[in-house]
Amino acid sequence: xxxxxxxxxxxxxxxxxxxxxxxxxxxxxxxxxxxxxxxxxxxxxxxxxxxxxxxxxxxxxxxxxxxxxxxxxxxxxxxxxxxxxxxxxxxxxxxxxxxxxxxxxxxxxxxxxxxxxxxxxxxxxxxxxxxxxxxxxxxxxxxxxxxxxxxxxxxxxxxxxxxxxxxxxxxxxxxxxxxxxxxxxxxxxxxxxxxxxxxxxxxxxxxxxxxxxxxxxxxxxxxxxxxxxxxxxxxxxxxxxxxxxxxxxxxxxxxxxxxxxxxxxxxxxxxxxxxxxxxxxxxxxxxxxxxxxxxxxxxxxxxxxxxxxxxxxxxxxxxxxxxxxxxxxxxxxx
Amino acid sequence: xxxxxxxxxxxxxxxxxxxxxxxxxxxxxxxxxxxxxxxxxxxxxxxxxxxxxxxxxxxxxxxxxxxxxxxxxxxxxxxxxxxxxxxxxxxxxxxxxxxxxxxxxxxxxxxxxxxxxxxxxxxxxxxxxxxxxxxxxxxxxxxxxxxxxxxxxxxxxxxxxxxxxxxxxxxxxxxxxxxxxxxxxxxxxxxxxxxxxxxxxxxxxxxxxxxxxxxxxxxxxxxxxxxxxxxxxxxxxxxxxxxxxxxxxxxxxxxxxxxxxxxxxxxxxxxxxxxxxxxxxxxxxxxxxxxxxxxxxxxxxxxxxxxxxxxxxxxxxxxxxxxxxxxxxxxxxxxxxx
Numbered sequence: 001x002x003x004x005x006x007x008x009x010x011x012x013x014x015x016x017x018x019x020x021x022x023x024x025x026x027x028x029x030x031x032x033x034x035x036x037x038x039x040x041x042x043x044x045x046x047x048x049x050x051x052x053x054x055x056x057x058x059x060x061x062x063x064x065x066x067x068x069x070x071x072x073x074x075x076x077x078x079x080x081x082x083x084x085x086x087x088x089x090x091x092x093x094x095x096x097x098x099x100x101x102x103x104x105x106x107x108x109x110x111x112x113x114x115x116x117x118x119x120x121x122x123x124x125x126x127x128x129x130x131x132x133x134x135x136x137x138x139x140x141x142x143x144x145x146x147x148x149x150x151x152x153x154x155x156x157x158x159x160x161x162x163x164x165x166x167x168x169x170x171x172x173x174x175x176x177x178x179x180x181x182x183x184x185x186x187x188x189x190x191x192x193x194x195x196x197x198x199x200x201x202x203x204x205x206x207x208x209x210x211x212x213x214x215x216x217x218x219x220x221x222x223x224x225x226x227x228x229x230x231x232x233x234x235x236x237x238x239x240x241x242x243x244x245x246x247x248x249x250x251x252x253x254x255x256x257x258x259x260x261x262x263x264x265x266x267x268x269x270x271x272x273x274x275x276x277x278x279x280x281x282x283x284x285x286x287x288x289x290x291x292x293x294x295x296x297x298x299x300x301x302x303x304x305x306x307x308x309x310x311x312x313x314x315x316x317x318x319x320x321x322x323x324x325x326x327x328x329x330x331x332x333x334x
Numbered sequence: 335x336x337x338x339x340x341x342x343x344x345x346x347x348x349x350x351x352x353x354x355x356x357x358x359x360x361x362x363x364x365x366x367x368x369x370x371x372x373x374x375x376x377x378x379x380x381x382x383x384x385x386x387x388x389x390x391x392x393x394x395x396x397x398x399x400x401x402x403x404x405x406x407x408x409x410x411x412x413x414x415x416x417x418x419x420x421x422x423x424x425x426x427x428x429x430x431x432x433x434x435x436x437x438x439x440x441x442x443x444x445x446x447x448x449x450x451x452x453x454x455x456x457x458x459x460x461x462x463x464x465x466x467x468x469x470x471x472x473x474x475x476x477x478x479x480x481x482x483x484x485x486x487x488x489x490x491x492x493x494x495x496x497x498x499x500x501x502x503x504x505x506x507x508x509x510x511x512x513x514x515x516x517x518x519x520x521x522x523x524x525x526x527x528x529x530x531x532x533x534x535x536x537x538x539x540x541x542x543x544x545x546x547x548x549x550x551x552x553x554x555x556x557x558x559x560x561x562x563x564x565x566x567x568x569x570x571x572x573x574x575x576x577x578x579x580x581x582x583x584x585x586x587x588x589x590x591x592x593x594x595x596x597x598x599x600x601x602x603x604x605x606x607x608x609x610x611x612x613x614x615x616x617x618x619x620x621x622x623x624x625x626x627x628x629x630x631x632x633x634x635x636x637x638x639x640x641x642x643x644x645x646x647x648x649x650x651x652x653x654x655x656x657x658x659x660x661x662x663x664x665x666x667x668x669x670x671x672x
């Protein structure tokens with residue numbers, strides 16, 4: 001999977017690091033002083049992740065938890081995301097990571113205890129609020145979880161702090177790490193879903209729709225709380241028919257009572273990301289679309305078109321029997 | 335034309351021997367020319383190489399690709415000695431500091447990266463420190479790639495691995511291997527440049543009149559439609575109804591406009607529907623000769639209306655047409671309601 005592993009010398013002896021390294025016995029390992037002295041110091045083209053993807057293991061300094069932007073999650077409570085990794089093994093053509101970092105190499109941070117300490121502080125500072133902590137802002141939160149094995153630490157913390165809510169966002173079907181963890185009412189595993197053809201066209205190297213639906217079914221049967229993100233919605237031929245079919249497939253997989261929420265979002269990019277997509281995927285169907293620069297400087301479909309498709313898919317969700325209060329529009333102005 | 339750059343004459347020997355070259359006068363540079371390429375001896379190091387290549391690129395406007403051919407060292411043993419590799423991405427490090435910019439070569443098949451370092455790497459410790467950035471090291475490629483990038487031309491780096499970086503006797507080793515390296519580079523270069531490239535040509539339909547702008551528009555529309563469903567002729571993207579309309583139109587210019595409009599609709603039916611609905615809403619204004627200016631990106635419901643007024647009665651008509659304008663309907667349309 002990785003061409004090389006670079007480990008900070010200070011954390012080399014930690015059991016967490018050693019455990020991680022033991023999973024890659026055949027990969028060459030080099031010790032380095034600090035991740036930031038190498039990772040992202042030179043511009044490494046994004047698609048080189050296909051041939052020469054490196055892994056960096058280090059300790060995250062500075063802010064480990066950040067306030068999430070507006071409309072990031074459900075309407076209730078405060079929303080934060082925490083940073084335990086940078087970059088992703090998948091290759092979604094619209095992914096903002098390709099324009100966000102200067103390298104596709106993956107970083108795994110080992111100081112989960114410090115992330116949890118900061119979560120605790122936030123709960124103390126906000127005694128009357130529910131606080132959501134989202135994983136997966138800079139990486140897929142389950143894709144490597146069977147290797148990184150940090151989830152039991154978070155489970156312990158969230159079990160003791162019901163006011164804190166954890167969302168694990170994923171496009172994988174890798175639920176191995178969850179199989180030994182008892183469901184908690186404040187932990188939500190949320191799957192980003194698109195219709196089958198759209199996953200094939202845009203979500204390169206991710207789990208296919210069937211695999212994701214199977215994972216949802218297994219987790220739901222085990223009693224885990226499920227969130228769904230129909231995001232990003234990308235227009236194409238027969239978009240509505242595709243989403244209608246997707247919702248039918250989801251309905252036969254998941255009892256809506258076990259669905260905690262479903263978010264809808266239309267594809268959007270920063271200008272930098274859009275340029276990267278043009279460079280990395282010149283033959284992508286994304287370029288057969290007409291985008292504009294919208295109210296916040298992001299590249300999107302014109303407002304009447306994106307609002308129309310959001311409302312139409314919201315209508316499909318309602319028609320499929322999902323309660324209105326479980327549906328929210330993600331990253332939209334209204 | 336290609337520009338073949340070598341740091342030293344020794345690295346260029348096989349190229350100089352195998353083809354006939356005539357000297358060319360560009361400043362004080364050692365440069366030669368034949369029918370298909372220029373051959374430049376840049377001198378060693380980042381500054382020498384960048385200056386020489388920039389000068390030539392500024393002087394000879396017919397250069398399409400810049401090649402840098404030469405020896406390099408290896409920073410670890412992941413690649414074999416005495417082999418030629420085509421470089422994928424080149425990074426740089428100057429005075430122990432990595433430089434942020436990197437450049438990726440036009441050879442899409444290559445998978446090996448190289449770091450250009452500002453000095454000779456004669457210390458094993460330094461070699462180890464540099465190895466996380468790339469497995470290979472030289473002293474010129476990044477500068478040459480930078481000059482090519484600024485001039486808007488492609489670059490390709492072909493490097494013969496002559497030694498392990500960190501070796502003190504590196505200069506002698508490189509001199510000893512120059513002849514062998516040059517021949518290996520020539521073989522690799524010939525093999526690479528003989529690979530044929532397929533190109534795709536889109537032809538314009540016959541019986542139409544296309545202006546230059548329309549030709550570009552047509553090509554772009556077809557290119558976008560091909561991303562969705564490839565291997566079709568232009569008319570296969572259109573409905574029977576659209577094709578009939580086009581066929582019945584006798585005027586070549588109008589026929590072209592119909593084709594472009596139909597292709598736009600095939601590509602973006604949502605946008606066309608929106609346009610039609612908007613026109614319908616503003617019809618009372620348009621019928622009276624009024625002009626409507628919408629928000630360019632339709633991000634807001636803001637619009638401006640102007641009317642020509644030549645007599646008092648015009649004002650009455652304007653008032654009537656404004657009364658007929660269904661503002662709520664327009665707002666609903668802008669908010670995605672159908």
